[in-house]
Structure formats: structure tokens, C-alpha cells
Amino acid sequence: MKKTGLRFSLFLFCIITFLQACKKDDNNSPSQAIDASNWGSFVPVSWYNLELKLIKETPGFTPPVAARAIAYTSITLHETVVRGMPDGTSLSGQLDGLSYLPYNDPEARYNWAIAANSAMADILRSLFGNASSDNQALIDQLEVDNQLELTSSEFTQEDIDRSIDFGKQMANAIYLWSASDKGQAAYLDNFPASYxxxxxxxxxxxxxxxxxxxxxxxxxxxxxxxxxxxxxxxxxxxxxxxxxxxxxxxxxxxxxxxxxxxxxxxxxxxxxxxxxxxxxxxxxxxxxxxxxxxxxxxxxxxxxxxxxxxxxxxxxxxxxxxxxxxxxxxxxxxxxxxxxxxxxxxxxxxxxxxxxxxxxxxxxxxxxxxxxxxxxxxxxxxxxxxxxxxxxxxxxxxxxxxxxxxxxxxxxxxxxxxxxxxxxxxxxxxxxxxxxxxxxxxxx
Structure with a gap:
């Protein structure tokens, strides 16, 4: 009986220790998350290289239209990544009309490079809605390739899915904001007959x-x-x-x-x-x-x-x-x-x-x-x-x-x-x- 009680006590001690360790890991995971400064720039550089191709090959992307697309792509990148910058400041409230943006969960882990990858893919899909089917396929492929490159054992699938979802939310929010600037459809009519x-x-x-x-x-x-x-x-x-x-x-x-x-x-x-x-x-x-x-x-x-x-x-x-x-x-x-x-x-x-x-x-x-x-x-x-x-x-x-x-x-x-x-x-x-x-x- 004494041996059985001892075994049970040891078993209970192990369970409690395990649960405390899990709880400790869960509580510390956000603070241990890798912030944006720990990634290099290959994600944005790869997307901007593709955006340059899209500007060349998509009808209607004259210089001002191209400048507009570059701006909203960049703001999407920043507003996604700034959540992974401990001392970073959002442009919400600084840029005209930019007020309501998605919030990340401060108690959760994010892969900020994957979030940026997802955000830039979605904003380019939206801004270059008239891109050729071949170039639309390139957007899809680059998103997949970059994500595979960035996936590692440091992040769970739940972390990755959360990061992707946050990037998509941010891209959608920035695109909705961009739609009210009076330049959204200009690529369809650079030479208005009304003028x-x-x-x-x-x-x-x-x-x-x-x-x-x-x-x-x-x-x-x-x-x-x-x-x-x-x-x-x-x-x-x-x-x-x-x-x-x-x-x-x-x-x-x-x-x-x-x-x-x-x-x-x-x-x-x-x-x-x-x-x-x-x-x-x-x-x-x-x-x-x-x-x-x-x-x-x-x-x-x-x-x-x-x-x-x-x-x-x-x-x-x-x-x-x-x-x-x-x-x-x-x-x-x-x-x-x-x-x-x-x-x-x-x-x-x-x-x-x-x-x-x-x-x-x-x-x-x-x-x-x-x-x-x-x-x-x-x-x-x-x-x-x-x-x-x-x-x-x-x-x-x-x-x-x-x-x-x-x-x-x-x-x-x-x-x-x-x-x-x-x-x-x-x-x-x-x-x-x-x-x-x-x-x-x-x-x-």
C-alpha cells in the first residue's frame, strides 16, 4: 500500500511538473518569439522584383499609377512587420485616413517574415487585378516558394497559419483604405475622354x-x-x-x-x-x-x-x-x-x-x-x-x-x-x- 501510494505520488508529481513546464513554455512563447529584426530582407526584395515585372507588363501602369502601387505595397509590408518590431510605430493615425487596422494577438507567436509574405502576395493580387494569367500565377508561386523557404521547426503549424492569416487581414485592410483615394481605377483609363x-x-x-x-x-x-x-x-x-x-x-x-x-x-x-x-x-x-x-x-x-x-x-x-x-x-x-x-x-x-x-x-x-x-x-x-x-x-x-x-x-x-x-x-x-x-x- 505504501509502495502504491509512493508510486502515485511520484506519478502525480511528474504530471504537475509537466503541466507547469507546459504552462511556463506557453506563457513565455510570445516573449521568446523571433522579432522582425531577426529576418533578412529576401521576402520584400523578392516581391518588389515581381512588382517591377508587373509594372512593366500590366496595362495602364503609367508612372503615377506605378508610384501609387509601390506605396500601398510598402505600407502593407510595414504595417504587417511593425507588429514584430518591439520599438516600432504604426503609421495608423499618421497617414491620411489610415485608422482601423488588424491587431495581432500579443499572447501568440508569429513568423513575421511569413506574415509579410502573405500580406505582399495579397496586396499585389488586389492592386494588379488586370495582370495577365501568367503573372497572376507567378504571384501564387512566389507566395508558396517563400513560405516553404521560411517554414522551420521553430514555429508550429498553428503559428504559421496565424501568421498567414494576419498578413492577409492586413493586406485587405490596406487595400480597402486605398480604394478611397480616387486613384484606384486609374490604370483602366489613363486618358479620360472627359478632359x-x-x-x-x-x-x-x-x-x-x-x-x-x-x-x-x-x-x-x-x-x-x-x-x-x-x-x-x-x-x-x-x-x-x-x-x-x-x-x-x-x-x-x-x-x-x-x-x-x-x-x-x-x-x-x-x-x-x-x-x-x-x-x-x-x-x-x-x-x-x-x-x-x-x-x-x-x-x-x-x-x-x-x-x-x-x-x-x-x-x-x-x-x-x-x-x-x-x-x-x-x-x-x-x-x-x-x-x-x-x-x-x-x-x-x-x-x-x-x-x-x-x-x-x-x-x-x-x-x-x-x-x-x-x-x-x-x-x-x-x-x-x-x-x-x-x-x-x-x-x-x-x-x-x-x-x-x-x-x-x-x-x-x-x-x-x-x-x-x-x-x-x-x-x-x-x-x-x-x-x-x-x-x-x-x-x-
Missing amino acids: VPPVGNGLWEPTPPLFQSAMLPYWSKNRFLFSSNKNIINQIAAPPTYSVNPTSTFYQAANFVYETVNSLTQEETYIANYWADATGTFTPAGHMLAITAQLVKDNNLTLDIAAQLFTQVGIALNDVAIVCWDCKYKYNLVRPITYIHKNINPAWNGKIGTPPFPSYVSEHASFTSATGTILGAYFGTSFSFTDNQKVSDGFSPKTFNNFQDMIDEAAYSRVYGGIHYEFDINEGKTLGKSIADQVLTLKF
Whole structure:
């Protein structure tokens, strides 16, 4: 009897010890969970590489539309990952209209890289609803491949399912928020027939050889992501007064474009083509994303830092496009090719095709200045790097001593191409920096 009682006591002790151990493990599992800083950046980089392909191959993804998609993809990434950043700050309440987002269970474990993978897959499905069936299949496949790569014994299937579900909830919430910004369906109608451009001296008119109608004339009506950027609209100086007098500032600016294109060096011609990023490419906004993704990968940034940097660039690109397009259709300024044909040489042509919207201010200069300013804030203003993103298009890698060199070259490429005046690019660079400076005040 005594032996039986002893055995029972030992058995009971083992059971209690086991249960206490289980309870201890359960209570500690959230605090022991791996936070976002423990993962690398391969998940977002893989998705942005696919997004660049989608921008190239999906109808309607012109530069502002591409910038918008990049922004919402990045915000989805950040808002998913920030829950796994002990000192991170959500953008909810900081971005215009972004208020209600899913909450993770603080008592549960999450694989934040898997959550990010799920979120980015779903947001791209939603943003690129008109992607080809082949590209839709690529989204499905990348989601599966990444998840298999990330699955490990450290996380139970329940943890993985919870992470996937949270990512999908976040993507859905961000997409619903995006639908109210007035830009959701723009990829279906970049050239609205309802817009009739004003007519008059110095005003934009369709340019050769395609003579397309005005692209995205209502884009400036879109909601800013960061409402502080609205104020920058009123800080943009007006372009020089239109004049055909050969001694006027305007004539001299147009003649400078004319003379510059007529005397381009081989290197300047190369620069004009390198930065063209026209229809069928990843666009100027995509080029900025591609450089960002390359630097994130090359410098082995962790998931949390990568999410912040991508989101800063994305927000800046989106809001730059709104201010830039506001200027374009506020001033409706004639393009250099039209002015030169009428007042200098009717047989002249630029080095690259003129896009179908007004001249002032330069979109290229604006996008590049905003992105370069943000990248410089993180990597440093003297950081040198090589842009490898045009190699597949037949260009050699391009090395820059710093981000300002990149900004200046990309901006000036539009003068070399014959599609912008110098004052277009100078004010564009100012605009881009102003937007970036505002975005850098956001708390992450």
C-alpha cells in the first residue's frame, strides 16, 4: 500500500511538473518569439522584383499609377512587420485616413517574415487585378516558394497559419483604405475622354509622333498619403512667363534645349537613353524602387529596416506624383518640342519620345530627388553605389559617388532627351526634396 501510494505520488508529481513546464513554455512563447529584426530582407526584395515585372507588363501602369502601387505595397509590408518590431510605430493615425487596422494577438507567436509574405502576395493580387494569367500565377508561386523557404521547426503549424492569416487581414485592410483615394481605377483609363485641354499660347498640346491626349489630368485630385505634403503645392514657383521674344527667359530656355540636343556627346546621349524609362519599362518610379531594392539586398538590411526604407520611398513617390501632376495641369506648359517646332526649327526632334502630358515640373527630377534624399538619409550623403537595374535592358552598370550625383544625372537626362526645360528639372528637384523631408518626419 505504501509502495502504491509512493508510486502515485511520484506519478502525480511528474504530471504537475509537466503541466507547469507546459504552462511556463506557453506563457513565455510570445516573449521568446523571433522579432522582425531577426529576418533578412529576401521576402520584400523578392516581391518588389515581381512588382517591377508587373509594372512593366500590366496595362495602364503609367508612372503615377506605378508610384501609387509601390506605396500601398510598402505600407502593407510595414504595417504587417511593425507588429514584430518591439520599438516600432504604426503609421495608423499618421497617414491620411489610415485608422482601423488588424491587431495581432500579443499572447501568440508569429513568423513575421511569413506574415509579410502573405500580406505582399495579397496586396499585389488586389492592386494588379488586370495582370495577365501568367503573372497572376507567378504571384501564387512566389507566395508558396517563400513560405516553404521560411517554414522551420521553430514555429508550429498553428503559428504559421496565424501568421498567414494576419498578413492577409492586413493586406485587405490596406487595400480597402486605398480604394478611397480616387486613384484606384486609374490604370483602366489613363486618358479620360472627359478632359479637354485648354488652348492658347504657351499651353500644352499633344506632341509628335503619337499626338496622344493628356494622361491622368485628374491625378492631382488623389488623396495624399501624408497630408503635410499638401502644403508643398503652394511652395512651387511658377515657370517663367511664356514668350517668343528671342531675348526672353522662356525663349532662351527652349533654345538651350535645342542647342544641347544638337551637340550631345556620346556619353550624354547614353545618359538620355539610360534614364528614359518609357512605356514598357518599370517606369521612373519603378527605377527608384529597383535601386532601393538592390541597396537593401546588397547591404543585408534586416526585415524591419527594409520595411521602413521601402515605405518611406513608397510614400514619397506617391505624394510626389500628386504634387507634380498638380503643377503639370495647373500651368499646362508647352513642351520643348512644340515650342521649338513653332519658333526655332520645325524639323527638330529630341533624343527620346516626349510623354503625353504638360512639361512643368519634371516627373523624373521629382521622383529621383525624393528617393535620393530618403536613401541618403539612411545610407549617408557620401555613400557610393552602382545601379545594376538596367543591365537586362542592354545598359552597363552605372556607378555614382553619392545620391546627389544620381539625382542630378537623372534630372538632367531629360534636357539631354529634349523633353524638359532646365527650369522644369530644377523645380522638380526642389519638389522631390521637399516631399522627402516631410516623409522623413514620420515615426516608424
